[in-house]
Amino acid sequence: MLSRAVRAVRGLAAAAPAPSCPGEASSRMTATRRLAPAASELGGEQHRRHRSTASSPTDSQGPPKILITGSLGQLGLEMARFLRRVYGQDSVLMSDIIKASRDVAEEGPYIFADILDFKGLQEIVVTHRVDWIIHFSALLSAVGEQNVPLAVRVNIEGVHNVIELAKQYKLRLFVPSTIGSFGPDSPRNPTPNVTVQRPRTIYGVSKVHAELLGEYYHHRFGLDFRCLRFPGVISSDPPGGGTTDYAVFMFYEALRTGRFECYLRPDTRLPMMHISDCLRSLWEFMTAPTDRLHRRVYNVTAMSFTPEELAGELRKYVPELEVTYRPDSRQLIADSWPQVFDDSEARADWGWRHQCNLSQLVETMVQEVGAQVKREKPADN
Numbered sequence: 216m217l218s219r220a221v222r223a224v225r226g227l228a229a230a231a232p233a234p235s236c237p238g239e240a241s242s243r244m245t246a247t248r249r250l251a252p253a254a255s256e257l258g259g260e261q262h263r264r265h266r267s268t269a270s271s272p273t274d275s276q277g278p279p280k281i282l283i284t285g286s287l288g289q290l291g292l293e294m295a296r297f298l299r300r301v302y303g304q305d306s307v308l309m310s311d312i313i314k315a316s317r318d319v320a321e322e323g324p325y326i327f328a329d330i331l332d333f334k335g336l337q338e339i340v341v342t343h344r345v346d347w348i349i350h351f352s353a354l355l356s357a358v359g360e361q362n363v364p365l366a367v368r369v370n371i372e373g374v375h376n377v378i379e380l381a382k383q384y385k386l387r388l389f390v391p392s393t394i395g396s397f398g399p400d401s402p403r404n405p406t407p408n409v410t411v412q413r414p415r416t417i418y419g420v421s422k423v424h425a426e427l428l429g430e431y432y433h434h435r436f437g438l439d440f441r442c443l444r445f446p447g448v449i450s451s452d453p454p455g456g457g458t459t460d461y462a463v464f465m466f467y468e469a470l471r472t473g474r475f476e477c478y479l480r481p482d483t484r485l486p487m488m489h490i491s492d493c494l495r496s497l498w499e500f501m502t503a504p505t506d507r508l509h510r511r512v513y514n515v516t517a518m519s520f521t522p523e524e525l526a527g528e529l530r531k532y533v534p535e536l537e538v539t540y541r542p543d544s545r546q547l548i549a550d551s552w553p554q555v556f557d558d559s560e561a562r563a564d565w566g567w568r569h570q571c572n573l574s575q576l577v578e579t580m581v582q583e584v585g586a587q588v589k590r591e592k593p594a595d596n
């Protein structure tokens with residue numbers, strides 16, 4: 216089965232390795248232009264640079280071997296599909312602590328990896344000759360508040376393990392951060408790359424910890440640590456228990472029932488991004504030449520909207536959509552987060568550009584969620 220993200224690139228030049236948001240012809244042209252040089256770099260200078268920082272200095276050719284932790288979550292599965300398209304099926308090792316479906320297991324290598332088990336991770340890195348780790352395992356903002364001790368272990372101890380491993384074996388390490396690493400004392404509109412960060416969730420605290428530790432290991436030990444602060448990521452895969460998840464749920468409920476009860480107020484503005492932009496930003500950042508990176512942690516975003524603005528756009532496809540609002544504890548979290556994210560440093564330093572705007576995002580989600588909802592319905596006899 217082709218992934219949703221990969222399906223989204225149909226129509227782009229075959230050489231283009233990354234998914235893009237389906238939209239106007241002009242944005243497809245831009246995607247093709249931007250991606251073609253990146254694809255050609257894979258066999259060239261940039262590719263060799265990957266390997267020169269990797270575990271074995273004698274490997275001067277071939278794609279990087281990439282371990283993704285927490286790869287059965289909302290971002291991990293699509294990231295694995297994306298990177299397998301770029302580097303080949305066997306170059307990407309998916310891992311998690313839950314059992315993969317048969318379909319996922321058949322797509323490429325999948326192994327058990329608990330990020331709390333340092334020796335187990337060490338064995339994986341050595342046995343599979345890992346070059347990059349993309350560390351996705353985490354408890355997100357809302358579920359983190361439900362189980363703080365577990366969030367501390369997974370989000371903080373887990374980062375200690377992968378960071379130490381990356382240092383020992385000279386791996387390139389990506390750890391995502393989030394708009395949730397900011398708090399009520401941060402400027403919210405816009406929120407710059409460097410500003411006050413006093414988050415009020417264990418999720419946010421753990422992400423600030425990861426950012427600072429990664430920067431420290433970079434400066435102290437030369438670790439190739441890379442971190443993007445993502446906004447709410449929207450895809451048709453089930454989200455993992457965050458505050459921005461309402462935006463995904465709205466599509467499902469609109470297309471299933473025409474009604475949606477939102478747990479945030481209608482005017483709650485939050486930064487957001489379609490998964491195709493998220494995956495591409497990560498890959499472009501991971502392959503950016505070191506001399507372009509003036510920082511190790513960058514904000515990235517695509518848009519900001521409120522629940523009522525999203526509902527307004529969605530009514531172009533579901534005119535009868537009724538949305539009611541019943542704010543719960545997630546409102547408090549959202550009220551402390553950025554409303555508009557300033558990602559100008561990522562744009563200036565390594566050329567970040569989003570491709571998917573609100574209307575394109577809604578069009579894509581309506582198609583994908585619509586197809587899923589259709590499959591849920593029992594077939595007519």
Ligand SMILES: NC(=O)C1=CN([C@@H]2O[C@H](COP(=O)(O)OP(=O)(O)OC[C@H]3O[C@@H](n4cnc5c(N)ncnc54)[C@H](O)[C@@H]3O)[C@@H](O)[C@H]2O)C=CC1
Pocket residue numbers: 284285286287288289290291310311312313328329330331350351352353354355369391392393394444445446447448449453454455456457459
């Ligand atoms: N989805 C979003 O909107 C955003 C996500 N991020 C970050 O991106 C990363 C991935 O996010 P999602 O895919 O949405 O999360 P998710 O909640 O969907 O997936 C997280 C995965 O971590 C795994 N996991 C939990 N405990 C583990 C352990 N002990 N060992 C190994 N794996 C374990 C879970 O089984 C799950 O598959 C997270 O670090 C998150 O903070 C950042 C900003 C936005």
Ligand SMILES: CC(=O)[C@H](N)C(=O)O
Pocket residue numbers: 355356357392393394395418445446447448456457458459460
């Ligand atoms: C923005 C995030 O980090 C995540 N989606 C959450 O809401 O917790």
